[in-house]
Amino acid sequence: DAKTTQPPSMDCAEGRAANLPCNHSTISGNEYVYWYRQIHSQGPQYIIHGLKNNETNEMASLIITEDRKSSTLILPHATLRDTAVYYCIVRAPEGGSQGNLIFGKGTKLSVKP
Amino acid sequence: DAGITQSPRHKVTETGTPVTLRCHQTENHRYMYWYRQDPGHGLRLIHYSYGVKDTDKGEVSDGYSVSRSKTEDFLLTLESATSSQTSVYFCAIRLGGGLEQFFGPGTRLTVL
Numbered sequence: 001d002a003k004t005t006q007p008p009s010m011d012c013a014e015g016r017a018a019n020l021p022c023n024h025s026t027i028s029g030n031e032y033v034y035w036y037r038q039i040h041s042q043g044p045q046y047i048i049h050g051l052k053n054n055e056t057n058e059m060a061s062l063i064i065t066e067d068r069k070s071s072t073l074i075l076p077h078a079t080l081r082d083t084a085v086y087y088c089i090v091r092a093p094e095g096g097s098q099g100n101l102i103f104g105k106g107t108k109l110s111v112k113p
Numbered sequence: 114d115a116g117i118t119q120s121p122r123h124k125v126t127e128t129g130t131p132v133t134l135r136c137h138q139t140e141n142h143r144y145m146y147w148y149r150q151d152p153g154h155g156l157r158l159i160h161y162s163y164g165v166k167d168t169d170k171g172e173v174s175d176g177y178s179v180s181r182s183k184t185e186d187f188l189l190t191l192e193s194a195t196s197s198q199t200s201v202y203f204c205a206i207r208l209g210g211g212l213e214q215f216f217g218p219g220t221r222l223t224v225l
Contacts, residue, residue, distance in 0.1 A: 032212070042219070043216030043218055046215065098158065100146055100158045101205075101212060103155040
């Protein structure tokens with residue numbers, strides 16, 4: 001599985017866009033980029049995933065560079081409820097025989113009023 | 114949203130006692146997972162199931178056993194709880210063929 005690198009923490013002003021980077025320079029051709037977040041004391045929550053095209057859903061946008069070595073999760077209008085730890089996970093779709101997720105340390109995003 | 118509940122939500126027990134945590138889903142998802150989360154370690158896979166009576170070990174399975182006699186229930190048992198098993202336990206179900214998983218609310222277990 002490709003190793004990911006994320007900044008340990010970031011701040012964002014409420015109402016502004018939050019741009020969370022992830023480096024995955026050793027990503028393989030069949031590996032997807034998944035983003036999850038974990039709000040304090042809750043279980044992780046799926047946000048979005050992509051292979052090589054940019055993706056958007058009701059929660060966020062995912063921008064993947066053309067060489068696929070890095071990506072950015074964008075929360076277009078951050079709110080206080082978006083304060084959480086955000087995890088970037090790179091893994092083949094079947095996740096090996098187990099299909100489990102492998103979480104790193106993530107980025108602690110603090111949205112401030 | 115996938116319906117998934119965990120019980121109990123909080124438990125305090127003593128070293129050496131058996132403990133069973135329950136994960137219940139209201140949909141027919143094949144894959145279910147038990148993770149534990151500890152400061153400095155992130156989430157680690159304990160056991161998983163790919164069907165009724167089909168289970169396998171994860172990264173940190175020592176001291177834990179699981180059972181899945183019905184599609185909707187996945188039980189995690191600590192045969193003889195130790196203080197090192199104090200943790201927050203999360204159950205998850207896998208949605209579809211990719212890695213989109215839906216997590217339960219977690220069980221906070223304290224072993225004294």
